[in-house]
Amino acid sequence: MKNKTKFFLGVDIGSYYTKAVLINENKEIVAREVTESGLSFEETSEKVLKNICKKYEIKKEDINKMVSTGVGRENFPYKDFTRTEISCLVKGVFHYFKKECTIIDIGGEDVKVVIMDKDGREMNFSMNRKCAAGTGAFLEDISRRLKMGINELHSLAEKAKESIEINSFCTVFAGTEIIHLIREGKKIENIARGVYESLVSRILSMVRINKNLVMTGGVIHHNPIVADILEERMGIKPYVPPEPQFVVAFGASLFALENA
Amino acid sequence: MRPLESTKKLKEILKNYYQELYEASKDENQKVAWCSSIGPAEILVAAGFKVYFPENHGALIGVRRLATKYITRANSIGFSPDICSYLTSDIGAYLLKETPLKDAYGIPEIPKPDILVYSTNQCRELQDWFSFYSREWNVTSYGIFYPWKVDEIGKEYLDTIISQLKSLIKKLEEITGKKFDYDKFKEVIKLSKEASILWRKFLESAKNIPSPITFFDGTIQMAPIVMMRGLKTAKDYYEILLKEVEERVKNKIPAVENEKIRFYWEGMPVWGKLRFFAELFESINSCVVASTYCNSWIIDELSEDEPFESMAECYLKIFINRSENIKEKELLKMVQEYKVDAIIFHDAKTCPYNTNTRFGMPERMREKYGIKALVIYGDLNDLRCFSEEQTKTLIETFAQSFEK
Numbered sequence: 001m002k003n004k005t006k007f008f009l010g011v012d013i014g015s016y017y018t019k020a021v022l023i024n025e026n027k028e029i030v031a032r033e034v035t036e037s038g039l040s041f042e043e044t045s046e047k048v049l050k051n052i053c054k055k056y057e058i059k060k061e062d063i064n065k066m067v068s069t070g071v072g073r074e075n076f077p078y079k080d081f082t083r084t085e086i087s088c089l090v091k092g093v094f095h096y097f098k099k100e101c102t103i104i105d106i107g108g109e110d111v112k113v114v115i116m117d118k119d120g121r122e123m124n125f126s127m128n129r130k131c132a133a134g135t136g137a138f139l140e141d142i143s144r145r146l147k148m149g150i151n152e153l154h155s156l157a158e159k160a161k162e163s164i165e166i167n168s169f170c171t172v173f174a175g176t177e178i179i180h181l182i183r184e185g186k187k188i189e190n191i192a193r194g195v196y197e198s199l200v201s202r203i204l205s206m207v208r209i210n211k212n213l214v215m216t217g218g219v220i221h222h223n224p225i226v227a228d229i230l231e232e233r234m235g236i237k238p239y240v241p242p243e244p245q246f247v248v249a250f251g252a253s254l255f256a257l258e259n260a
Numbered sequence: 261m262r263p264l265e266s267t268k269k270l271k272e273i274l275k276n277y278y279q280e281l282y283e284a285s286k287d288e289n290q291k292v293a294w295c296s297s298i299g300p301a302e303i304l305v306a307a308g309f310k311v312y313f314p315e316n317h318g319a320l321i322g323v324r325r326l327a328t329k330y331i332t333r334a335n336s337i338g339f340s341p342d343i344c345s346y347l348t349s350d351i352g353a354y355l356l357k358e359t360p361l362k363d364a365y366g367i368p369e370i371p372k373p374d375i376l377v378y379s380t381n382q383c384r385e386l387q388d389w390f391s392f393y394s395r396e397w398n399v400t401s402y403g404i405f406y407p408w409k410v411d412e413i414g415k416e417y418l419d420t421i422i423s424q425l426k427s428l429i430k431k432l433e434e435i436t437g438k439k440f441d442y443d444k445f446k447e448v449i450k451l452s453k454e455a456s457i458l459w460r461k462f463l464e465s466a467k468n469i470p471s472p473i474t475f476f477d478g479t480i481q482m483a484p485i486v487m488m489r490g491l492k493t494a495k496d497y498y499e500i501l502l503k504e505v506e507e508r509v510k511n512k513i514p515a516v517e518n519e520k521i522r523f524y525w526e527g528m529p530v531w532g533k534l535r536f537f538a539e540l541f542e543s544i545n546s547c548v549v550a551s552t553y554c555n556s557w558i559i560d561e562l563s564e565d566e567p568f569e570s571m572a573e574c575y576l577k578i579f580i581n582r583s584e585n586i587k588e589k590e591l592l593k594m595v596q597e598y599k600v601d602a603i604i605f606h607d608a609k610t611c612p613y614n615t616n617t618r619f620g621m622p623e624r625m626r627e628k629y630g631i632k633a634l635v636i637y638g639d640l641n642d643l644r645c646f647s648e649e650q651t652k653t654l655i656e657t658f659a660q661s662f663e664k
Contacts, residue, residue: 071649084653084656086653086654086657087656087660122657122661126654127650127653127654
């Protein structure tokens with residue numbers, strides 16, 4: 001049976017992680033894979049393809065079309081064509097959410113915000129400027145300064161009774177500010193909550209939120225508190241699609257299917 | 261991008277221009293004036309000065325990707341990285357006693373001026389840029405102060421500029437020791453106008469579909485209209501250039517193959533990335549057909565019958581010096597006339613004056629007129645403010661959105 005099925009692959013080569021999604025002609029996800037992007041996008045994307053094939057017991061020749069996206073989209077050796085991560089993000093989100101909405105995707109090194117119309121077209125979009133504030137790199141840097149993992153930072157933030165305001169303009173200065181707060185004896189869980197509040201403030205400065213809000217990306221996948229804070233601030237419960245880290249790769253696989 | 265043959269001639273012209281400038285700066289009997297790029301060049305030319313434009317020097321530093329080295333040098337003596345990166349590039353190069361003019365045109369140093377003349381119709385920074393050299397060399401820095409960000413043009417605005425232009429002439433007479441020749445002034449104004457009419461025709465050739473030229477051609481071809489206003493050389497060159505472009509139009513030769521999307525570029529060029537942008541737009545089957553920047557040097561309403569009045573009006577009403585209301589109407593007109601599909605706004609970190617993204621303009625263009633608009637972030641010279649990867653993603657996504 002497997003041999004008669006048509007497969008389509010989307011590979012999202014991001015700055016931190018490479019994600020791949022294999023779908024069948026019914027747009028069902030049949031396999032997915034994630035690994036650190038490392039230093040060579042070529043090698044990593046090949047490895048991801050190999051793992052997907054192994055996992056689902058198929059050969060790469062069994063895949064009808066492959067589309068790569070993300071910062072390393074040009075580096076995937078077996079791509080049929082590329083699409084940008086913003087185009088794939090919209091494609092992936094529209095599959096799950098067919099309404100006009102604001103999409104916020106928080107990745108390792110960038111934040112993308114897109115206004116999508118009811119027909120799945122991006123009406124306006126932007127990315128963070130050359131700055132890590134508001135991205136996964138911000139959380140990683142702060143956790144490192146606090147000598148803990150991101151999971152621990154998240155758990156602490158969930159326990160907070162209040163939040164301490166931390167500047168959202170510069171990652172380096174935010175780190176310095178946090179060390180100062182610790183020395184002042186502020187509670188670490190309140191500081192942790194402040195870190196997430198700061199991330200949300202930065203993102204809110206980038207976009208006018210539509211009545212429908214969709215959140216995707218690795219940060220929301222690993223730090224669901226970000227969605228909670230946004231809901232508290234905006235009074236809108238964000239829709240988070242299944243496996244939000246893979247939405248862009250899924251969108252790429254949909255492009256592969258459509259262009260088969 | 262299909263190169264224009266005339267550019268070979270342009271290179272010769274520029275080399276001669278700089279050689280003459282340098283010789284004049286070393287000759288006691290000749291006078292050199294520095295002038296801001298939309299300053300009163302016609303008066304300086306008519307008074308017999310060789311005119312040098314430091315903004316062009318700034319752009320050349322940008323094109324040659326030397327800016328970061330020079331900017332940091334200027335920063336070290338107190339010029340902030342947040343102010344104009346033409347200024348910091350130029351002053352940094354001066355402090356390091358370097359200039360790209362040496363490699364490009366064979367002159368060993370920037371020409372020392374007898375007077376520095378600037379207008380405030382563009383920005384605030386020129387005043388302080390020229391003040392630096394005024395202090396360094398003990399040379400007069402003379403400003404023409406314009407009403408700012410004007411909506412409707414009033415006679416009272418023009419009167420204040422005209423009287424300043426006339427005072428400038430007195431100052432120049434003191435330096436040259438000669439009476440200002442008003443007949444020559446009229447001749448210079450006429451030449452400037454004629455060159456400008458040709459420049460307009462060159463830019464307007466992009467109204468054709470497919471366009472025979474791109475914005476990136478404009479950034480190269482604009483040198484004479486910036487630096488040689490009032491000289492016959494500029495007029496003669498644009499006649500040659502226009503002939504070449506008209507030939508392209510006649511034979512339907514496009515600047516980029518397979519032109520599918522037509523963009524308008526709002527804001528400064530990223531001088532160190534012209535090739536990157538030209539190739540990127542070509543790769544997505546698009547042509548940047550028009551720009552605010554290149555259009556800023558269309559000053560074809562000059563009149564030899566009313567030289568002062570027409571100069572005052574032309575230089576007052578340049579795009580950069582208008583209200584948001586006028587700018588909005590002007591952009592809309594350009595989009596319609598050039599059959600533009602979308603506007604790309606360049607937010608240049610160190611040039612707030614030539615950046616029109618910071619008071620909601622892209623949003624208004626989208627919401628009021630339904631014009632697609634994209635904002636990219638960068639700078640004219642400081643490439644530390646520019647991310648090639650991010651810009652590529654934004655522009656490619658923008659192009660992909662046209663597929664739907």
